[in-house]
Amino acid sequence: MKWITKLIGFLGLLSAMASAACPAWSSVQAQQEMVKLNEKLGKWDRSYYQQGVSEVSDATYDGLRRQYNEWQRCFHPSEKPQQPQIATLGKALHPIAHTGVKKLPDSEAVAQWAKGKTDLWVQPKVDGVAVTLIYQQGHLFKLLSRGDGEKGQDWTAKAKMIPAIPKTLSGQLANSVLQGEVFWKRDSHVQKAMGGINARGKVAGAMMSQSSPGLMSELGIFIWAWPDGPADMNMKLDMLAQAGFPLTKKWSMPVTSVDKIAMLRESWFTTPLPFVTDGIVVREAIEPAGKYWLPGKATWVIAWKYPPAQQIAEVKDIQFTVGRTGKIAVVLRLNPLQIDDKKIKRVNIGSIKRWQVLDIALGDQVMVSLAGQGIPRVDEVVWRVSQRNKPQPPTDKMVTPLSCLFFEIWCREQFIARLAWISSPEVMNINGVSLRSWQQIQQNLSLKNIFSWLTVTQEELQQISGISPARVAHLWQQFSQVRQQPFRQWLLAFGLPLPRAVFATLPDSQWSQLVARDEHSWQKLPGIGAARAKKLVEFVNHPQIAALVVFLAEQGIRGFAD
Known part of the structure; x- marks a missing residue:
């Protein structure tokens, strides 16, 4: 789930929410909602950092973490934004800390960061599990999980089961510290079409398991940092490739402009890759000495993630729309959100029955994505507020x-x-x-x-x-x-419950002929069964229909006037 990066990006996330309206809650209700959500976030944090299990998607966690911090801004503005509870079971100290990467939201922010920098390189942001590899005297000494960036779990035994990780190295790499991503190898994975497919969860599960799952042979390693390695990037990439880490060289591209960065990002988003990704990483070739690396303090590397396919939005209102035939649809009015190039404020969730099954109330948080032709849809309710405030829908007797x-x-x-x-x-x-x-x-x-x-x-x-x-x-x-439209078009305008194909063969040209028909007479027409015939008799004899016929006759409309 990539939650480690949340150590760095919360202030940025908050700024995006700064203009959102605060809930109209009492202090008691606000405290109740915040405690409930904080407990759930803490449970997910512990599951992720201690068991390596992602109980919810990145989109769900990120959205609810933002929501909690927004409530905190609304009701406890003097307190600092809460960060994930990242206590891990890891006790092994990293010789060089994992810094994490700051996530930038768009090309303008990337351009601002890149201003004045030279020798920039772009890599895919491989979606897996971050690790440290420690080589001593030419042999793999340890493999540590990222943990909190300073301490992680010792996964050395698992490393020996992964064929993709070299067990011996020579030359400068014989005594080295490498940082990278253990990932699930894929065959022609197109990120835009296939999404994340829980790749990170699969890898984490395999690494945390006490057994020796068969997935180990399907894991690869992508080295994205060699602290204190050669200053020349090309030399560094060549040495890694010769040592058994070829992917780093293959997927590291020099760039001289933001346009080139954006082009690579789009290309890797839409073309087949050998791994799952969730964005790109841009880094300077020249890095500080490893002893200066600290969690959350990297200024020489940033991430530009892909646009989320799903986003969370708060339900601000629940409205009911009625169609021509009386069909009632439920429409949610949301806090505005952006998915791809669409700004979404409303989403139709269908019938009253579906709304009741989803159990959506005012203030709930729903996951929204785009269906075919860019139509917004609700995928699930990811958080329900304690007080279930719902409007009363229209009744079938009325509509x-x-x-x-x-x-x-x-x-x-x-x-x-x-x-x-x-x-x-x-x-x-x-x-x-x-x-x-x-x-x-x-x-x-x-x-x-x-x-x-x-x-x-x-x-x-x-x-x-x-x-x-x-x-x-x-x-x-x-x-x-x-006024000159033929009789059959007026019948369509009425909403006569006749199959469209039958209109073309209907012999009647006067309303009086329709009224004269009984159920048996209607059933002589093609495709008209007993139930439809009964409905047609009721329709043409309905008092309001009769009143409209009189009105059209007064207007001299053909087929209704004597």
Whole structure:
């Protein structure tokens, strides 16, 4: 899960949240929520650092850690942001500390860091388990887990089971300290398409296990630091490759501009690699002497991670939208978040039943990603607040396929959805009349039924603020032309529950012919069974449908007037 880097990046994470609104909680509730979340974060920290087990994804942990620190800023502003509880079981002292890398958010920050620096190199940020390899007198002496950067666990016995780790070295490397990543070897892994596949967890599990799992032969080693090694990067890479660490040379590229850095980052994100990655690392060739290395203090190396495929957002409101047929959808209004090039403020989670199964309340934290065509979706609820505040949804008795043919205050959404359906290309094809147009018209003219726009005058349209004279003329022309639409199109506009394919073969050309049909008569049409026939009889004889028929007859619409 790469949680070690959180030692370095919390202030940066906080700054991104600085403008977020604080929850409207009492001090008692705030304390209750913070204690509950802090206990969970502590449990995950101990599991990760002491057992090497990632109980949650990076996105979940990072998001909830940010949320906790934001609550701390809101309710205890004088306290320092809390950092992970990183007490480990490791007792072996690293001869040279692991510094970690500071994560920068974008190309501008990378450019600022790189300003004035020379001899820069880019490497993939391999997603595995960080380790120290200690060689003495030509032999592998120890392999230590990263731990807290100063002390780690002794994994030397496991190192002997990993074929990719050389057991003997010569020359300058015979007595050396190397830092790198034990990773799960992959065949053509495309990070953008495949994601992290829990690679780090697999490696950590294998290294922490008391047995000798078969995964050991599938592990590789990527050396990303040779403290006190040759100052010349090319010489360093050549010597590592000759000693049995070829990946470092193959995947270390010199760069002279931020554009080149960004190009490599995008290339490695979208093309097949032999390991899982979560970004890139940019480093200066010239490093301080190893004795000066301290956790969280590296200024000569930074990371630029890939954009997260998932992000956590707080639920600020829960709204219910009603479609033309009365179908109710639940929409979550979120604290704004950015995924790829999309800014997301709302996400539709589907039916009331799904909302109830997900058990989402105001203040909960949800994991959001992009589905096909960039549509935001909720993948899971990652944190539920203690107080379950939920709005009351509309009832099925209020909203039905036959409700809101006539306007009432409580059914505004379904009424507008019906108008939008009528003007759509597949029904009346009223060109240039959008959902927003109908909202403007309804707000200003208070249409009484779904066909009342037939009686709207040009003068009335001219009184609507925000509609230009040219647009008024266009709307008037469109509304007038619709009167000439054939009978079957008006049936579509009604929402007659007839399969679309049957409309083309429907012999009736007058509403009176439809009313005269009984269930048996309807079933003579192709694809109409008993249940559909009963629904059709109920529809054409419904009082509100009958009232609309009278209205269309008064307007002289073909098929409804005698």
